[in-house]
Amino acid sequence: MNTFAEENYIKALFNLADERGEVSVNEISKKLGIKMPTVNGMMKKLAEKKIVHYESYKPLKLTSKGRKLAGLIIRKHRLMEMYLVEKMGFSWDEVHEIAEQIEHIQSPKFFEKIDELLGHPKIDPHGSPIPDKKGAVSWLQYDKLCDIKQGTTVRLNAVIHSNLELLKYLTSKGLKLGIELQVIAIEEYDGTMTVSYNNKPSEYLSQKVCESLLVSKVTNKIIKQKDIKT
Amino acid sequence: MNTFAEENYIKALFNLADERGEVSVNEISKKLGIKMPTVNGMMKKLAEKKIVHYESYKPLKLTSKGRKLAGLIIRKHRLMEMYLVEKMGFSWDEVHEIAEQIEHIQSPKFFEKIDELLGHPKIDPHGSPIPDKKGAVSWLQYDKLCDIKQGTTVRLNAVIHSNLELLKYLTSKGLKLGIELQVIAIEEYDGTMTVSYNNKPSEYLSQKVCESLLVSKVTNKIIKQKDIKT
DNA sequence: ATAAAAAGTTAGTTTAAACTAACAAAATAT
DNA sequence: ATATTTTGTTAGTTTAAACTAACTTTTTAT
Numbered sequence: 309m310n311t312f313a314e315e316n317y318i319k320a321l322f323n324l325a326d327e328r329g330e331v332s333v334n335e336i337s338k339k340l341g342i343k344m345p346t347v348n349g350m351m352k353k354l355a356e357k358k359i360v361h362y363e364s365y366k367p368l369k370l371t372s373k374g375r376k377l378a379g380l381i382i383r384k385h386r387l388m389e390m391y392l393v394e395k396m397g398f399s400w401d402e403v404h405e406i407a408e409q410i411e412h413i414q415s416p417k418f419f420e421k422i423d424e425l426l427g428h429p430k431i432d433p434h435g436s437p438i439p440d441k442k443g444a445v446s447w448l449q450y451d452k453l454c455d456i457k458q459g460t461t462v463r464l465n466a467v468i469h470s471n472l473e474l475l476k477y478l479t480s481k482g483l484k485l486g487i488e489l490q491v492i493a494i495e496e497y498d499g500t501m502t503v504s505y506n507n508k509p510s511e512y513l514s515q516k517v518c519e520s521l522l523v524s525k526v527t528n529k530i531i532k533q534k535d536i537k538t
Numbered sequence: 539m540n541t542f543a544e545e546n547y548i549k550a551l552f553n554l555a556d557e558r559g560e561v562s563v564n565e566i567s568k569k570l571g572i573k574m575p576t577v578n579g580m581m582k583k584l585a586e587k588k589i590v591h592y593e594s595y596k597p598l599k600l601t602s603k604g605r606k607l608a609g610l611i612i613r614k615h616r617l618m619e620m621y622l623v624e625k626m627g628f629s630w631d632e633v634h635e636i637a638e639q640i641e642h643i644q645s646p647k648f649f650e651k652i653d654e655l656l657g658h659p660k661i662d663p664h665g666s667p668i669p670d671k672k673g674a675v676s677w678l679q680y681d682k683l684c685d686i687k688q689g690t691t692v693r694l695n696a697v698i699h700s701n702l703e704l705l706k707y708l709t710s711k712g713l714k715l716g717i718e719l720q721v722i723a724i725e726e727y728d729g730t731m732t733v734s735y736n737n738k739p740s741e742y743l744s745q746k747v748c749e750s751l752l753v754s755k756v757t758n759k760i761i762k763q764k765d766i767k768t
Numbered sequence: 769a770t771a772a773a774a775a776g777t778t779a780g781t782t783t784a785a786a787c788t789a790a791c792a793a794a795a796t797a798t
Numbered sequence: 799a800t801a802t803t804t805t806g807t808t809a810g811t812t813t814a815a816a817c818t819a820a821c822t823t824t825t826t827a828t
Contacts, residue, residue, distance in 0.1 A: 405645065410643065
């Protein structure tokens with residue numbers, strides 16, 4: 309079994325991984341608020357346990373064992389977030405802190421029950437995929453709102469990180485998952501987008517916000533008469 | 539804030555307290571499976587924090603601050619047990635281990651929500667009182683079944699400790715809280731009781747079991763015709 | 769191409785919480 | 799009343815996980 313500390317490093321390794329799955333000591337240090345030499349020591353320990361590939365001065369990478377462990381921790385986190393929202397009535401900006409603690413609970417029974425009560429959900433309240441029972445994550449290929457062309461209509465599917473302030477801001481703007489947005493204009497200078505949703509004429513979203521929103525293009529399925537079964 | 543380790547000592551101090559509220563170093567050592575010198579050191583630390591009264595070679599005793607802290611931890615434990623049974627469908631013999639971990643979660647919001655969803659319960663699934671929001675416990679004065687006289691009818695109100703094996707045994711015997719038992723006979727030699735419940739003619743309960751069951755005498759309220767409001 | 773900055777590493781220290789060995793006090797039994 | 803056993807304490811060790819200071823390697827900028 310791994311300690312809470314170890315689990316937190318494993319999760320950070322997973323969450324900070326780039327396309328190649330690589331992370332630097334420095335990034336982990338900043339993310340966890342732990343000094344670099346401490347991180348370095350822990351990486352050597354996790355390398356001993358065959359959880360990370362470690363070579364001096366090279367980027368860090370989880371082994372397949374490490375990725376699985378990370379997936380299982382994140383599964384517990386996201387299932388719990390979903391449970392807190394769906395069954396207990398918490399809002400999406402309140403659940404991260406609680407799930408951050410409950411993800412370390414050792415009780416397969418408990419999380420299986422949650423999964424069952426929720427009907428085996430595939431995504432959490434922020435639109436992130438819930439890893440399966442083996443720790444495997446099925447990545448969803450969404451686009452960032454900031455990469456969408458003017459004139460397009462998209463559906464908001466997920467937020468890229470569940471930062472408390474971002475979630476509060478989105479809520480205050482009436483933005484939640486599932487909503488449809490039309491990109492009316494994009495300011496070239498700073499990337500601010502003018503969008504329309506909820507029948508509101510126009511709202512402004514800064515580039516910072518647009519980079520955090522994951523969307524998919526809405527195919528305007530025009531239902532033809534002949535396709536409607538009677 | 540106190541660490542997990544500290545919280546476990548505080549809880550043990552509370553649970554092992556005799557009528558005077560006193561506990562020995564040895565008892566804590568046995569209960570927690572931690573060697574006496576370690577316990578001794580922790581007691582000095584908790585004394586520094588004004589959580590226990592400590593004097594060399596004297597019994598240990600929680601301060602009022604300590605009792606309050608213990609009450610608040612036990613509140614979290616018992617609320618969680620109740621939630622697991624009432625809202626998640628766990629049985630009374632599965633919840634202790636899970637609650638043992640969740641009692642350390644730091645999130646007033648989370649436990650307030652549980653309390654609310656349960657409708658502010660006063661007892662947990664084993665009949666133990668749930669301390670109030672200030673950590674105060676209202677003790678219920680029940681009798682041990684082993685102290686009941688032959689011929690008496692009692693109601694099973696609580697089990698004295700939520701030991702896994704005991705709970706499984708009781709379940710297998712069809713015994714649960716609220717049930718009424720008639721004490722048919724008491725074997726003088728070993729204290730075995732012959733009891734009747736659930737319309738079963740007679741069941742035997744060992745002294746060991748009878749010492750763990752908390753009951754109250756059933757006042758046979760014979761409802762007279764004149765008392766029934768129409 | 770070299771100097772400066774950033775990132776990574778090593779060595780040694782600190783704190784919490786466990787341990788063992790050895791000793792002291794209190795309780796129990798003869 | 800004294801010897802033995804049990805309980806409590808002290809001193810010193812270990813491990814996990816943090817830290818600082820100092821040094822090395824790699825990256826970036828001039």
